[in-house]
Amino acid sequence: MERAVLVGCGSRSQEEEIRSSLSELERLADTARAIVVDTLVQYREVPEPAWLIGRGKVEELAEKVSSDAIDVVIFDRELSPGQQANLDRRLPCKVLDRTRLILDIFAMRAKTKEGSIQVELAQLEYMLPRLAGRGHELSRLGGGIGTRGPGEKKLETDRRHIRRRIRDLKQELERVQKHRRLHQSRRRKMEMVQVALVGYTNAGKSTLLNRLTGADVREEDRLFATLDPTSRFLELPSGEKVMLTDTVGFIRNLPHHLVEAFQSTLEQVREADLLLHVVDASHPEAGKQMIAVDRVLKELQADRVPTLTVFNKADRPGGEILTAEGRSIRISAWDNHDLDRLKDEMDDMLYAAQIHGLAEIPVSRGEMISHFYQKAEVVHSEVDGLTLKMDFRLPLRRFERMSPEVKSFIRRVY
Ligand SMILES: Nc1nc2c(ncn2[C@@H]2O[C@H](COP(=O)(O)OP(=O)(O)OP(=O)(O)O)[C@@H](O)[C@H]2O)c(=O)[nH]1
Ligand SMILES: [Mg+2]
Missing domain, CATH: 3.40.50.300 (P-loop containing nucleotide triphosphate hydrolases)
Incomplete structure (x- = not known):
C-alpha cells in the first residue's frame, strides 16, 4: 500500500464544498489502494499560478513527504501542465491530481476490451501535454497509483511512443465498436x-x-x-x-x-x-x-x-x-x-400514451391478423368482402416500433 497525503484548496467561502470534495477524494484514494496519512487544506482567494498552493505550503509539504515517508501527494484539483512540472521537481514523491486518480481507478476496473481501450486513450490524452519532454522523470517514479494502465500493466511514458499508441488505440477502438454493433444486432x-x-x-x-x-x-x-x-x-x-x-x-x-x-x-x-x-x-x-x-x-x-x-x-x-x-x-x-x-x-x-387506429388486412393474411391481435387491443372487427377491418388501441411507443410492413396495413390513426 502506498502512503498518501491529500491536498485541497480554494477560497474560504467554499470551505464546505472543499471539505466534502476532500472526503470524496479520500474514498477515491482508498479505492485506488492508498493509505491516507494526512490531509492538508489551504484557503486562498486566488490559486498560485506556478504551484496551485502557496510557496510556503509547498515547502511544508516537501518536509512532510520526507519525514513521513510519503509515496504520493494527491491534489483535489486538476493541475495545469506547468504546475505539475514544478511540483514534480520540488516534491520528492509522485504528484497526482484528482483527474489522474480517477483515470487510475478506471484503469483498475476496466474489464472488457472496449472499456480498456477507452480508459487507456483517456489516460494518454491526459498525460501527453503534461510530459513536456520529461518522460524519463515519470518513469523514474516507478509503478503504483497514477501509472497503472488497464489490466494493471504500466502506462507508456515516452512521448513518441504515446503518440503512436494513441493512433493505434483509436483504430482498434473503431474496430471493436464496429464488431460490437454488428453482433448486438x-x-x-x-x-x-x-x-x-x-x-x-x-x-x-x-x-x-x-x-x-x-x-x-x-x-x-x-x-x-x-x-x-x-x-x-x-x-x-x-x-x-x-x-x-x-x-x-x-x-x-x-x-x-x-x-x-x-x-x-x-x-x-x-x-x-x-x-x-x-x-x-x-x-x-x-x-x-x-x-x-x-x-x-x-x-x-x-x-x-x-x-x-x-x-x-x-x-x-x-x-x-x-x-x-x-x-x-x-x-x-x-x-x-x-x-x-x-x-x-x-x-x-x-x-400511458395510447393511440387508436383502423387497420385493413386481407383475410388471406392470417399471420398479420394474429400479429395485430397479439400486439394491440382489438376493440372491434368486421369482415368486408375479402378484407378484415379492425379498430384497435395500443401504446404509442409500441406503434412507433412497428415495422413498415405492419404499418402499411394501418389506414388511419387517431
Ligand atoms: N440502505 C440501502 N443501501 C443500498 C440501497 N441500494 C443500494 N444500497 C447499497 O449502496 C451501495 C452501492 O450500491 P451499488 O448498486 O453498487 O451502486 P452503483 O450506483 O451501482 O455504484 P457504481 O457502480 O459505483 O456507480 C451498496 O453497498 C448497496 O448495497 C438501498 O435502497 N438502501
Ligand atoms: Mg454499479
Whole structure:
C-alpha cells in the first residue's frame, strides 16, 4: 500500500464544498489502494499560478513527504501542465491530481476490451501535454497509483511512443465498436424499448438492476464499482418488456477526457426512451450530486430524454429534503413493494400514451391478423368482402416500433 497525503484548496467561502470534495477524494484514494496519512487544506482567494498552493505550503509539504515517508501527494484539483512540472521537481514523491486518480481507478476496473481501450486513450490524452519532454522523470517514479494502465500493466511514458499508441488505440477502438454493433444486432435493439440507469457513483444503480431483473452485477459500497454496461430484460406489470441497462457512475468534475472516451458506451444513455436517475437520498450531499449528474447528462446531450428521478435508500434516515424537476419516486432498493411501485411508474411513463387506429388486412393474411391481435387491443372487427377491418388501441411507443410492413396495413390513426 502506498502512503498518501491529500491536498485541497480554494477560497474560504467554499470551505464546505472543499471539505466534502476532500472526503470524496479520500474514498477515491482508498479505492485506488492508498493509505491516507494526512490531509492538508489551504484557503486562498486566488490559486498560485506556478504551484496551485502557496510557496510556503509547498515547502511544508516537501518536509512532510520526507519525514513521513510519503509515496504520493494527491491534489483535489486538476493541475495545469506547468504546475505539475514544478511540483514534480520540488516534491520528492509522485504528484497526482484528482483527474489522474480517477483515470487510475478506471484503469483498475476496466474489464472488457472496449472499456480498456477507452480508459487507456483517456489516460494518454491526459498525460501527453503534461510530459513536456520529461518522460524519463515519470518513469523514474516507478509503478503504483497514477501509472497503472488497464489490466494493471504500466502506462507508456515516452512521448513518441504515446503518440503512436494513441493512433493505434483509436483504430482498434473503431474496430471493436464496429464488431460490437454488428453482433448486438442493432435492428433488434432499436425495436426494444430502452431504459437506462444513470446516477452518481454508489447511488444504487447496480443494486436496482439486480433486484429488478435478477441480474448478478457487482454491487459494492465503493466508488466506481461498475464500468461496463450490463443490460437485462425487464417485464413491466403491463406485460411490456423493456431493456434495462446499468451504466458507469458519474462523479463531480468527471474528467472530460473520460466522458469523451466513453461517448460510445454512453450512447445508450442518449438513445434511451427513459432514464432512471438514481439518487442516494440518504447522502448529505445528494442535492449537489444530482446537479453533477445533470451536468454530465447535458454534456452527453441526454438532457432531453424523459427522466424519472429515483430517490433511493429511503430505508435510511435522509439528509436533505429533495425535489426533482420532473417526476420522482422515493424507494428503497431492498423493499419489494417499492420495486413494484417503481415498475408501475415506469409503465405509466412509457406506455400511458395510447393511440387508436383502423387497420385493413386481407383475410388471406392470417399471420398479420394474429400479429395485430397479439400486439394491440382489438376493440372491434368486421369482415368486408375479402378484407378484415379492425379498430384497435395500443401504446404509442409500441406503434412507433412497428415495422413498415405492419404499418402499411394501418389506414388511419387517431
Ligand atoms: N440502505 C440501502 N443501501 C443500498 C440501497 N441500494 C443500494 N444500497 C447499497 O449502496 C451501495 C452501492 O450500491 P451499488 O448498486 O453498487 O451502486 P452503483 O450506483 O451501482 O455504484 P457504481 O457502480 O459505483 O456507480 C451498496 O453497498 C448497496 O448495497 C438501498 O435502497 N438502501
Ligand atoms: Mg454499479
